[in-house]
Amino acid sequence: MALPVPRLCCLDLDTFFVSVERLLDPSLKGKPVVVGALPGQRGVVTSASYEVRALGVRSGMSVADAYRLAPRAVYLPTRHGLYGDYSARVRRIAEGYTPVSQVASIDEMFLDFSGCERLYLAPEDEGPDATIERTVRRLTDEIEARVGLPSSAGIATSRSVAKVASGAAKPRGVLMVRAGEEQSFLAPLPVRRFPGIGPVAEGKLLALGLNTLEDVMSAPLATLQGVLGAWAGPLQRACRGQGGHELGRERPAFQEFDPQGETLGTISNERTFREDILDPSSIHAMLCSLCERVCYRARKRGVKARTVTLKLRYADFQTLERSRTFTPTASELEVLRVVLELLRKHRQRRTAIRLLGVRLSNLEVQRQLTLFDDHGPVHRVVDGVRQRFGYDALHLALAQRDREHEEP
DNA sequence: TCTGGGGTCCTAGGACCC
DNA sequence: TCTGGGGTCCTAGGACCC
Numbered sequence: 001m002a003l004p005v006p007r008l009c010c011l012d013l014d015t016f017f018v019s020v021e022r023l024l025d026p027s028l029k030g031k032p033v034v035v036g037a038l039p040g041q042r043g044v045v046t047s048a049s050y051e052v053r054a055l056g057v058r059s060g061m062s063v064a065d066a067y068r069l070a071p072r073a074v075y076l077p078t079r080h081g082l083y084g085d086y087s088a089r090v091r092r093i094a095e096g097y098t099p100v101s102q103v104a105s106i107d108e109m110f111l112d113f114s115g116c117e118r119l120y121l122a123p124e125d126e127g128p129d130a131t132i133e134r135t136v137r138r139l140t141d142e143i144e145a146r147v148g149l150p151s152s153a154g155i156a157t158s159r160s161v162a163k164v165a166s167g168a169a170k171p172r173g174v175l176m177v178r179a180g181e182e183q184s185f186l187a188p189l190p191v192r193r194f195p196g197i198g199p200v201a202e203g204k205l206l207a208l209g210l211n212t213l214e215d216v217m218s219a220p221l222a223t224l225q226g227v228l229g230a231w232a233g234p235l236q237r238a239c240r241g242q243g244g245h246e247l248g249r250e251r252p253a254f255q256e257f258d259p260q261g262e263t264l265g266t267i268s269n270e271r272t273f274r275e276d277i278l279d280p281s282s283i284h285a286m287l288c289s290l291c292e293r294v295c296y297r298a299r300k301r302g303v304k305a306r307t308v309t310l311k312l313r314y315a316d317f318q319t320l321e322r323s324r325t326f327t328p329t330a331s332e333l334e335v336l337r338v339v340l341e342l343l344r345k346h347r348q349r350r351t352a353i354r355l356l357g358v359r360l361s362n363l364e365v366q367r368q369l370t371l372f373d374d375h376g377p378v379h380r381v382v383d384g385v386r387q388r389f390g391y392d393a394l395h396l397a398l399a400q401r402d403r404e405h406e407e408p
Numbered sequence: 409t410c411t412g413g414g415g416t417c418c419t420a421g422g423a424c425c426c
Numbered sequence: 427t428c429t430g431g432g433g434t435c436c437t438a439g440g441a442c443c444c
Binding site: 016046059060104105106107108195196197198199200201307309319320321322323324325362 | 435436437438439440441442443444
Binding site: 036037039040041042043044045046060061062063064065067068078080105106229230231265266267268269270271272317355357 | 409410411412413414415416418419
């Protein structure tokens with residue numbers, strides 16, 4: 001008896017931020033829309049409608065560049081905090097379809113339909129592939145009907161091929177790459193389309209004359225290793241459609257949740273100034289505000305950080321990060337003290353500053369709270385007020401000043 | 409009018425310990 | 427007077443993703 005064919009599905013919302021903005025303002029439908037920042041502001045495109053993509057606008061490019069290509073488009077600021085609820089609604093629908101799923105980002109998730117063929121079998125289906133394909137189509141239809149958001153999906157035997165397929169299916173498409181057809185599907189595509197190959201790896205491959213994924217599949221392994229190092233082998237196997245778990249970047253997909261192995265990740269906030277600054281009080285106020293923000297998030301998650309990192313970007317874009325590890329904390333005053341020390345010690349140039357950031361890492365779950373062993377009465381009161389009246393209800397006095405530097 | 413903000417993962421060198 | 431490795435932690439930086 002043949003082994004069951006794995007059926008991984010990558011579900012991806014089409015032009016997600018633009019689609020949500022259109023949901024809230026239907027007059028945007030059919031219009032060229034760029035989400036990112038207003039023209040004249042510092043920012044990059046975070047979502048571009050198909051109308052502006054036709055003009056060459058791509059997510060990631062500066063809004064200034066986008067404006068040159070599409071001056072008549074509607075420009076909207078990215079409203080972080082608005083999109084999460086829509087993402088969660090989509091997730092809940094999708095999770096009703098398979099027992100095993102994994103969230104990859106705010107607009108992308110993976111579903112494992114392996115072994116679900118019989119669950120969804122319909123009389124008209126011609127084989128298990130047709131059953132799964134029809135089911136995924138039903139899922140994207142349901143998302144559109146109930147949430148109002150268009151999506152696309154790719155189905156394949158491996159995670160990375162499913163991901164590439166979902167991109168090829170857009171917009172509003174479902175594309176299945178059948179077992180054994182992975183290589184013929186990937187072969188003609190440019191190398192950059194494969195997940196994990198970014199601008200740097202692309203440049204190296206092109207310099208070797210490797211332009212398509214077929215070139216990568218058939219290149220001698222030693223050649224690939226010469227430019228990509230240890231990653232070459234797993235990449236080549238993944239390009240051949242072999243295995244879904246070998247890529248280092250891909251955490252073992254669809255594993256059981258393991259609380260022991262679960263990493264607590266990092267918490268960071270950073271901010272680009274509207275204009276580069278030198279004024280010490282503005283710098284201080286911004287750092288104060290960033291420390292407040294990350295510590296508030298840490299306390300909400302019930303974690304303390306052992307490592308604090310300061311990020312500093314000068315006007316000419318030179319960027320450095322300096323960190324220090326010490327006893328765990330989630331107190332903004334302690335974090336601020338460290339951050340100011342790092343700044344004093346490592347800020348060598350008098351060049352104006354473009355961006356400041358604060359990151360908490362090496363996170364630890366807090367010990368069991370007792371009456372006298374939490375973050376202290378001040379934090380309890382502050383966090384309580386914020387819970388009721390919103391984050392901006394209270395700030396350290398110094399942080400106030402920096403609010404004048406933030407975008408409206 | 410160049411270049412956001414939130415992440416993950418990997419590498420590499422040095423310190424330190426056994 | 428010379429000379430190990432292995433393991434772990436810390437720091438800095440870079441590639442990549444959405």
